[in-house]
Amino acid sequence: MCRWLAYSGTPILLESILYRPTHSLIDQSLHAKMGVETTNGDGFGVGWYGADKDTPAVVRDIGPAWSDHNLQEIAGHVRSPLFFAHIRASTGTPVQQTNCHPFRHGRWMWMHNGAIAGFHRLRRDLALAVDPGLYSDIKGSTDSEMMFYLALTLGLEEDPPGAVARMAGLVERTGHQHGVEFPLQMTVAVTDGARLWAFRYSSQKESRSLFYSTRVETLRSLHPDLAFLHEISDETRLIVSEPLGDLPGAWNAVPEGTYGVVQPGEDEMHAFAPVAA
Amino acid sequence: MCRWLAYSGTPILLESILYRPTHSLIDQSLHAKMGVETTNGDGFGVGWYGADKDTPAVVRDIGPAWSDHNLQEIAGHVRSPLFFAHIRASTGTPVQQTNCHPFRHGRWMWMHNGAIAGFHRLRRDLALAVDPGLYSDIKGSTDSEMMFYLALTLGLEEDPPGAVARMAGLVERTGHQHGVEFPLQMTVAVTDGARLWAFRYSSQKESRSLFYSTRVETLRSLHPDLAFLHEISDETRLIVSEPLGDLPGAWNAVPEGTYGVVQPGEDEMHAFAPVAA
Amino acid sequence: MCRWLAYSGTPILLESILYRPTHSLIDQSLHAKMGVETTNGDGFGVGWYGADKDTPAVVRDIGPAWSDHNLQEIAGHVRSPLFFAHIRASTGTPVQQTNCHPFRHGRWMWMHNGAIAGFHRLRRDLALAVDPGLYSDIKGSTDSEMMFYLALTLGLEEDPPGAVARMAGLVERTGHQHGVEFPLQMTVAVTDGARLWAFRYSSQKESRSLFYSTRVETLRSLHPDLAFLHEISDETRLIVSEPLGDLPGAWNAVPEGTYGVVQPGEDEMHAFAPVAA
């Protein structure tokens, strides 16, 4: 479906993560190993927080990431402590900028890998469940953006894990009403610019892959020679659809039905399950 | 806002109408004279009926028409008896293919110049009024496509003038409910591949310009030397946002609050007014 | 590198060949089996001859073919007796329309799969060898277009096989002067709208794959039940980078160092070798 990456930590040039690693996200746009498709060429997006504003910049385009010069220029000159990047393989909705991730609402960003099964049939009922005051802010036609607006409707800005659980519950109930057995498949990342939440869940308990990077201090003791590890803070963390390389001990699978929080201080990991909205 | 053109008659190469006239639609993309904006550079579309299928081909793209090579190639090699062409000046919705005209549903094509005032506020209520079975076929985010799906919901395929009148009534009522004084501004063309309807209406009775071409036999007697007029049938008719040139006697304004029908046999013109849906 | 397809025969809708076969060219844009890369997502083009003009229409765009709506619309409504289609995997030059195949000069079309090795170093010397009167008609920056203009310079319009042989000789000599051991890798199709030539050659004698379809009357006796084979003339012929499906007996490899001519009457196949320009 898609591949994504979320970074939080020492401010770095985006290219350090997007282009430099052996199996970088850009490499995954042509040669994904763990996805349903090897090619993720239906658009891309990058969103980053900077020093000047609370709201992130979001740059998205409809061509493949592997040949995009502008993405390369931005990644080579923009430094950020918190950014998202996403490459898209459409599950049917049009290839257009408004369907590319990440999606933004005020300070918040959201990106998704997966799908709502039978979305064509469910779309109207889900749209009706969106807060009428938010409805007209939906710019595109994807299930992913709909999930974001449902989560916003259900309290994302106050309680992200609770709102995502209620969104998942609503999608599953709506799906079941329309005879869809396994309505939801998702790995989701969401952030307000300070904290970062990542979710792995699917109705069928066969979720798309998701990995988080090992604590930097542990990696330093495993690989004392890697200069890069001495340039980033202990708090630096990456969450990715698939590992960016083969560094032993660097990557850990997020368990099925789990969400994690990357934040100042200790990060956390908890069980995730949909709840009735 | 936008400019459009509808042709019905002797099969001709699209370029004869799109590129050749002095003040062709392509010229209007840079230098419109009668529009709110002189520039219509936010995408374009062309839809034509061919010999092989009932459904029209629809080609749309997001760049300006004036520099589009593909449009020029198609126009230079495709011959059709009935085609629509549209150049867009966005009134706020994104520049993407799914927001370009003409819109298609089965055999039907629809294009629009104008706007629903306060659309951002009205959008949800209007969407709810669309037939649930059609809702998920809405691909873009424009007021124009919404008007098409409302008209389809309200009987376009059986009674086009009646359905458009009910659509206009619904839009006005919804607008008034939201405090919009003059909700609708439209010139619309719609066709099923056999007949062609064109509407000029606005809540404020200050509608965008619309013209239809004089009967070919009349033009022949006015301009006996124009070879072109001897190559096209008596039934040939053009409807345009603004005249394609200065040929005396060639263009007639569609009156305010009027619709016309181009069809085999005599064409017709009638008064148009919204009705309660 | 790339994949291409050339059709000559009974006028058909382009989609019959571009989209309908199991392993169609559009399928090959995501899942090529015999290419250096499985993905050919760096633009596409289609060129066809119609009833109105000697010069072909050429439509090209920079996105992947698999998600392009306009290509699908054109293919579903345009009928032609002779057309080219090409999907691109860039070997380094920019993804832009002027670098997409087929290339056109007057009535002539040219498309290519392969590369000139070390083109960056050879480019200037090759450009100098182009007829000064043609130099400024070069619109893009690919080796493929350069090969076309060299062949035009060396007599393509009078003697296509001879001109291509001289072009190949010139490229090899220029390459050797710059220390490139195996300068040329090519399968090329070229047509004037009446006849069609296809070449398979590489300096290293390891050319990209190329296939031609079996004579229609032979296919009919092999597969008497296939209705499609009764709708096309005996003269119908396809040349493709890789077979469009698994029909037994349908596809034959063009031998290494060979060119074929598809023409009214008997088609031909001859040995091909570069000659001194």
Place this chain on the structure above:
Amino acid sequence: MCRWLAYSGTPILLESILYRPTHSLIDQSLHAKMGVETTNGDGFGVGWYGADKDTPAVVRDIGPAWSDHNLQEIAGHVRSPLFFAHIRASTGTPVQQTNCHPFRHGRWMWMHNGAIAGFHRLRRDLALAVDPGLYSDIKGSTDSEMMFYLALTLGLEEDPPGAVARMAGLVERTGHQHGVEFPLQMTVAVTDGARLWAFRYSSQKESRSLFYSTRVETLRSLHPDLAFLHEISDETRLIVSEPLGDLPGAWNAVPEGTYGVVQPGEDEMHAFAPVAA
């Protein structure tokens, strides 16, 4: 033809100059007042120097600037002490990223408004005059990029005013050899990231408009209430194709046949004339 803007001074968000002024460059993309065309919709580009690298970032795209979301995002989040921005109205060459300004070579950036008259005829001779080692770095097909590579060939990196004068001389001589009376029309900006040179010249002595901003300290005394003027350093300077607004005393025409240097310390202005290469 085109419009451009060069900024040097206190690091600011690009949007402060690109979007905020009344008659900003983005406004000029739709409503230029002093250009040959009012519309500059054939692509755009922005290039900026950042804190991390000597080479500037260059982002360019082929749609109109007025509707480009990515440009708006970048301009709203990138801060730079030295940047170029350009909106294009093509004089015939294709609308593609490689034809958009600014052009970059190592640390250097170049942008141009104007044209080489008869460029189609002169193109080959000019290309031959480019240093063979630079020839293959030419990515697009514009006269503007050719001028840049000729200037690089003729010593731009050592002596910018001298190299531009020699380039202008070469273009004029080549034009005259081909019977072009007035070969060159240009306003050009070029920078190495530290200093900035701007040239106004045309063979006919009727050059496109060019303006530079008044010294900040003078503006402060003229407009003591303008807070903005207290936030920028005395060294801040803008050079623009046409004024960004109506502030009395803010803009000064660059005289015909003149170049200016913006640099640490006193800026300079000198007469400019082509010299034999």
